Amino acid sequence: MKKYFVTGLLIWIPLVITFMVLAWIVGTLDQIVEWLPNGVHPRTILGFNLPGLGLVVSVLIVWLTGLVAANVIGQRLVAYWEALLARIPVVKSLYYGVKQVSDTLFSSNGQAFRKALLVQYPRQGSWTIAFLTGKPGGDAVRHLHGEYVSVYVPTTPNPTSGFFLMMPKADVIELDMSVDEALKYIISMGVVAPPARLSSQPAALHNE
Template sequence: MPLAITIWVLNSVLGLMDGVFFSVITAVQSVVSWPPANNLLGSLRQIRGLGVVVLVTGLLLTGMFATNIFGQWALRQWHRVLSNIPIVKSIYNSVKQVSDTLFSSSGNAFREAVLVQYPREGAWTIAFVTGKPGGEAAIHLSGDYLSVYVPTTPNPTSGFFLMVPRADVIVLQMSVDEALKYVISMGVVAPPVQAAALNRNPVG
């Protein structure tokens, strides 16, 4: 069953990439009227998996472009243009700020898995620490609080944002990846118990 699901997922991704690539070829063929070019584009449509190759090549070229001096300058200009467009700038700046915070190597977001009581006292679930409360919310909270994200099961991309006292949080020794697997599997795939957790919470 795992092998069949893996093959199905890979085949679906391959079909999706090919579908996008074929759509681009069709759009180009509708514009280009030169027969040799149309024949070449038509032959490319017959190559299965070419969309994935083109996508990977495009990602590599984009990464090489973004890492050089000219690429950095072009990215700064692009950010400046988007930051000056009404309505667009509010969405773009908000998403950029969240992504920079979540994926920054020096940040603390999603670096730690914890246990919290949710949705009621006595019921526990896995959450991920995203930082500490800030702004006006922090002013109204007395004591040491943590900001945590509680993912839903089996889709962890949706969830709930909570601000809870640090004293009510149990830090887990499992990695974030292991905790995500635990959540996605609905508790079926339990990560191995770390030695540190056994020493801190001895069995029996």
């Protein structure tokens, strides 16, 4: 009975957690529909709530925003909007900080979170997985002697929190592993290991 019970848990736990996460995402996005006027609200037209409509509306809004911002008029509107936000002291710092991070992460030519690394942390001889986020900047560069890289060391099992480190490039090993595989490895606390690639050999982060 114990064997069958554990087998059943291994089947149901991933399904239930996946369903709960998806239900939370859909439920959160469905709150957007509540902003619609009563005259065009799906509950008024159909007589009942339509689950998942908020997700469709959110995707449509994001797609239309990108479509508008891709032309000249849209770019001028975005520039005007950013100039307006730049005049608000607290909003300016928050908005441009988030914008710089998002531009770096989602830029097609950026290197942030494009490579999984093997680094020694929190002490010599103890290894963990990190992600390349770029190179040190600002006044920190003046105090660093040699070539350094900026890395993000995520925590387990929640990779959204972690530590930002500036490490010598020679001490960083680039892994033959995708970012998705590395994240899965971290979230599972090392239980779900990526498949070994016999052709790959650990090496220091190469010059680009």
